[in-house]
Amino acid sequence: MASEAAPEGAPAKRANGPALTAQQVVLAADAPLRLDSGATLGPITVAYTTQGRLNADKSNAILICHALTGDQFVSGPHPTTGKPGWWDTMIGPGRPLDPDRYFLICSNILGGCLGTTGPKDINPATGKPWGLDFPVITIGDMVNVQRLLVDHLGIDQLFCVIGGSMGGMQVLDWAVRYPERVFSAMPIASAARTSAQNIAHHEVGRQAVMADPDWCGGRYLEQNKRPHRGLAVARMGAHITYLSESALTRKFGRSLQAREQVTYGFDADFQVESYLRHQGITFVDRFDANSYLYITRATDYFDLAQEHGGVLAHAFRNTPVRFGVVSFTSDWMFPTLESRDLVKALNAVGANVAFVEVETDQGHDSFLMDIADYHRIVHGFLQGAADHRGLKKS
Amino acid sequence: MTGTSSGRPAPLVGRAETGSGRIRVDLQLIADLVPVGSRVLDVGCGDGALLHYLTKHKDVDARGIEISRDRVAACLNQGLSVIQGDAEMDLADYPDDAFDCVVLSQTLQAVHDPKWMLEQLLRIGRLAVVSITNAGYWKNRVTFMVEGREPFAVHRDETWYDTAYIHPCTIRDFVDLTTEMDTRIERCFALNPHGAYREINPRSHWANLTAVQAVFLLS
Numbered sequence: 001m002a003s004e005a006a007p008e009g010a011p012a013k014r015a016n017g018p019a020l021t022a023q024q025v026v027l028a029a030d031a032p033l034r035l036d037s038g039a040t041l042g043p044i045t046v047a048y049t050t051q052g053r054l055n056a057d058k059s060n061a062i063l064i065c066h067a068l069t070g071d072q073f074v075s076g077p078h079p080t081t082g083k084p085g086w087w088d089t090m091i092g093p094g095r096p097l098d099p100d101r102y103f104l105i106c107s108n109i110l111g112g113c114l115g116t117t118g119p120k121d122i123n124p125a126t127g128k129p130w131g132l133d134f135p136v137i138t139i140g141d142m143v144n145v146q147r148l149l150v151d152h153l154g155i156d157q158l159f160c161v162i163g164g165s166m167g168g169m170q171v172l173d174w175a176v177r178y179p180e181r182v183f184s185a186m187p188i189a190s191a192a193r194t195s196a197q198n199i200a201h202h203e204v205g206r207q208a209v210m211a212d213p214d215w216c217g218g219r220y221l222e223q224n225k226r227p228h229r230g231l232a233v234a235r236m237g238a239h240i241t242y243l244s245e246s247a248l249t250r251k252f253g254r255s256l257q258a259r260e261q262v263t264y265g266f267d268a269d270f271q272v273e274s275y276l277r278h279q280g281i282t283f284v285d286r287f288d289a290n291s292y293l294y295i296t297r298a299t300d301y302f303d304l305a306q307e308h309g310g311v312l313a314h315a316f317r318n319t320p321v322r323f324g325v326v327s328f329t330s331d332w333m334f335p336t337l338e339s340r341d342l343v344k345a346l347n348a349v350g351a352n353v354a355f356v357e358v359e360t361d362q363g364h365d366s367f368l369m370d371i372a373d374y375h376r377i378v379h380g381f382l383q384g385a386a387d388h389r390g391l392k393k394s
Numbered sequence: 395m396t397g398t399s400s401g402r403p404a405p406l407v408g409r410a411e412t413g414s415g416r417i418r419v420d421l422q423l424i425a426d427l428v429p430v431g432s433r434v435l436d437v438g439c440g441d442g443a444l445l446h447y448l449t450k451h452k453d454v455d456a457r458g459i460e461i462s463r464d465r466v467a468a469c470l471n472q473g474l475s476v477i478q479g480d481a482e483m484d485l486a487d488y489p490d491d492a493f494d495c496v497v498l499s500q501t502l503q504a505v506h507d508p509k510w511m512l513e514q515l516l517r518i519g520r521l522a523v524v525s526i527t528n529a530g531y532w533k534n535r536v537t538f539m540v541e542g543r544e545p546f547a548v549h550r551d552e553t554w555y556d557t558a559y560i561h562p563c564t565i566r567d568f569v570d571l572t573t574e575m576d577t578r579i580e581r582c583f584a585l586n587p588h589g590a591y592r593e594i595n596p597r598s599h600w601a602n603l604t605a606v607q608a609v610f611l612l613s
Contacts, residue, residue, distance in 0.1 A: 322475065343477055344487045350433075352457070355477040356466045377470050384473015 016075040016092040017099040020085075022049045024115055027148040036301075039135035046149050047115020048072050048107035051091070052099030054155070060391055061155045062097060062382075063146060064106040065163030065170035067367075068238075068295055069287055071114040072106045080114075080286055089370035096378040101386070101393070102159065109170075110145040111137045111295050113288035120221060120288045130290075132218035137294060139166070139302045143173045150181070157181050159389055160382060164188040164367030165334065166295070169302050172342070175321045176304055184322040184385040186378065189331050189367040191338035192312050192345070193303035198333060201241050202296035205234030209289045218290055231289045232280030239279045244330040244363030248272060305345075312345035319346075322388065323353040324381035326374065328366040354381055417447050419589045420607055424497055424523050427581065427611050428452060432494035435459070435518065437481045437511075438501035442469035449474070457493075459484060482506060485514040493519040500525055500607075504558040509571060516577060516612060525609040528584075530564030530602040565602045572612065580611040 024047045032042030049072045054061060064074055064087065075091040077084060091097045097104055108116035111134070119134035126133070150158060161174045161182050168190020175185040194202075209215055212230025216223050240248075252272040256262065259269065268274040305312040323346055327339035336357045346353040358374045360366045366374065417425065421444045428434055431453045436445050439458030442465075448454040458476035460466050469476035477484075482505055496519030498511065503526060505511045515522040529546055537545035547557040563571075565584070572579055582596040584605030594601040596610070 324470070325477075340479075343479070344484075347477070347484075347487050347492075348489055350489065350492045352455075352475050353477060354466075354470050354475045355479070356470060357463060357478055359463060373467060377467055380467070380471035380473060384470070384475075387473050 016051070016085075016088065018052055020049045020051050020073065020076050022047070022072070022079070024048075025149065025152055027145065027152060033141070033144055033148070035135055035141045036138040037136050041117070041135055044110065044117045044145055044148070045115065045121070046107050046117075046145060047112075048105060048149060049074065051075065051104040052102055054103040054153070055391075058155050059157070059159060059389060060101065061103045061105060061150075061153070061158050062160045062162060063150065063158050063174070064097070064104060065146070065161065065167035065174075066106060066109065067163070067165040067167045068299065069235075069283070069292075070167065071112065072108045073114075074104070074106045081282075086368055090375065090378065096375050096382060097162075101391070102382075105149070105153070107146055107149050109142045109295070111142070111291055111298065113291040114286075116145070118288065119218075119290035119294055129219075129221040131221070132290065134290070134294060137298050139169045139173050139298055140177065142298065143170050143177055146170070146174070147178060147181075157183055159391065160184045160186060160385060162186040162188070162378075163190075165190055165364065166299050168334075169194075169299065172304060173302075175319065175323070176307075176315045179319050179321055182321050183389055184324065184381075186324040186326070186381060187339075187342070188326045188378075189328055189334045189339075189364055191334050192315075192342050193305060194299050194301075195338070198241075199300045201238060201333075202300055204237050206293050206296060208233040208237065209293060212289075215289060218293075220289070226284065227289045228284040231284045231287065231292060232277075234292060235283040235287075236276045236280040239276060241333045242363060242365040244332065244361055246330060246361040247363050250361065251275075312341065313348040316346055316349050316351050319349065319351050321351070322385050323351060324378075324385075325353060325355040326367075326377060327355075327357045328362070328364070328374075329357055329359045330361045331364045331366060333364040354384075417443050419591065420525055420585055420609060421447070421499065423583055423585070423591055423609050424499055424525060425452065427523050427609070428454060428495050428497070429521075430454070433457075433492075434495045434497060435488075435493045436497045436499070437485065437515065438498065438504075439465075439469065439474075439476055441465045442472050442474045442476060444497065444499065445469065445474050445476070446472050482511070485511070485518065488514075488518045490517055491520060495519050495521045495523060497523045498525070499523075500527065502526055503561045503563060505561070508561050508563075509575070512571070512575065512577070512612075516575075520613065521580070522612040523609065524612060525607055526563065526565070526568055527559070528565050528602065528605045528608055529562040530566060531606050532603050535603075565596065565605060565608045566599075568608070568610070569596045572610075578613045580613050582611075583609045585609070 026043050028042035028044045032040040070086045073085045074087045075085040108114045111118045119130045123130045161171045163171045168187030171187040209230040212227035214225040215227035255271045257271045257274040262269045304315045308314040327336040343355045433455045436458040439460045445456040449456045466478040496515045534545035544554040546562045547554045583591045584594045584601040585591040585607040
């Protein structure tokens with residue numbers, strides 16, 4: 001499905017400008033990729049989308065890194081859900097990510113389940129789905145696969161690598177691993193390492209998946225089962241961390257779901273319960289349970305400081321990259337403090353960094369929202385970077 | 395300087411003009427003191443008027459720190475590398491000699507520990523450009539003597555209890571502090587209420603009486 005072009009003629013298309021083109025490519029075919037774990041993997045299929053046109057000197061490419069459960073369908077109607085892409089409001093003519101000016105690339109991450117090699121694909125050694133035989137991956141491994149894609153596209157230097165949440169971790173990893181290949185980097189609602197609290201949330205989600213008898217020790221595909229209940233519970237728990245107490249109160253309060261009074265039972269009496277159940281149920285249709293395990297694990301392992309002698313600033317020494325860091329006041333999953341730690345480290349090495357905390361009550365998911373202040377800031381940062389890079393205006 | 399129509403001293407924070415290539419006279423003076431092509435940190439950079447000017451006209455690698463979210467957003471919208479932060483805490487995170495020049499414009503008297511701030515500026519930058527509002531200006535003295543009122547807030551259309559101007563000082567006070575800190579005043583300029591400026595002897599009593607603002611280049 002990922003290799004088909006996005007549906008054409010949809011009404012949302014003009015708002016997002018030139019249509020999204022979806023493709024797949026097989027990479028690491030000649031030499032397998034060495035993973036951080038020491039294992040090797042290859043060939044690797046990568047599903048990606050592009051939007052806009054790469055300019056003559058290939059200087060206008062922006063790599064968009066998606067978050068934990070995101071995918072490469074950043075804008076326009078999603079081919080499986082029919083809903084607008086996760087960054088639909090950010091992308092389009094006159095919007096911060098303007099495909100009339102930039103060449104936008106987004107690939108499904110390694111370990112994902114929408115076209116890029118992951119645990120639900122067939123292990124060539126056994127002819128069966130990988131399941132838990134898939135090697136454990138890291139954010140760095142995801143970035144290395146993206147780098148193979150960028151090589152394949154013939155792009156030496158990305159104008160910008162941008163992404164929110166776990167996408168922001170990929171952004172930072174790019175900037176640290178390949179500083180010469182990144183002109184500017186915009187980690188949004190993110191951090192240079194995963195906090196104990198987030199590892200804890202991830203662990204609850206994984207345990208929920210693994211506690212579902214239909215998970216079958218990870219081999220559910222061969223048994224033609226799906227651990228839907230466990231994955232839905234994992235999603236419900238995670239979804240709470242994406243919101244904020246005030247947003248939940250504002251949206252739902254203690255309102256009851258289509259009833260006048262509580263039922264003295266365990267049905268979804270409250271609207272917030274009904275909402276969460278809906279989030280859980282719709283998620284399992286589009287996401288693979290083992291992918292969820294692998295990707296949350298990759299996030300847990302992310303710690304840029306640890307890889308540089310425990311000092312985050314060392315990761316950025318002499319970096320030529322222009323950084324634009326954004327956080328949100330009500331984000332308790334990736335609180336502003338973590339962005340500040342990142343900014344401190346960047347300042348300590350004299351890096352070029354802009355930072356702003358956007359005021360909103362929408363929690364971690366703010367990075368997906370159409371918030372005017374936030375979009376203006378992304379637009380301004382990219383505009384400034386484009387001026388410095390000498391990109392022509394569209 | 396951009397006095398109000400009544401000729402009163404400029405507000406401690408906030409900048410009058412942006413974008414059009416013209417900047418406030420005191421900012422212009424500061425800009426003239428910044429070496430071409432240098433690395434500059436503007437502490438309390440407001441909406442980025444000075445940084446914008448320095449980037450455009452002096453080929454400066456310009457950075458800023460500003461506490462107000464809205465002003466930081468305004469800076470980012472101009473493509474400036476500005477971080478939202480509290481200089482009174484965050485300057486400690488910058489390494490020694492990180493910048494050629496650090497600018498503190500009309501902010502020193504609003505911080506809780508001006509001496510610490512000045513030490514930080516000179517630790518982070520090889521040069522520091524600092525502008526202050528001169529509490530020794532004769533109108534302040536007259537207001538105090540004749541009206542018997544706290545003059546600095548009065549002349550800023552503020553009240554003594556909510557002014558940001560918590561550490562008023564005169565040119566002479568400031569010069570004494572630099573002496574105490576073993577800081578060298580490379581150059582010193584006085585601005586009169588009509589926006590004209592001239593280089594002065596920092597110990598000049600006349601300047602301390604007639605200047606509404608002073609700009610110091612320190613090393």
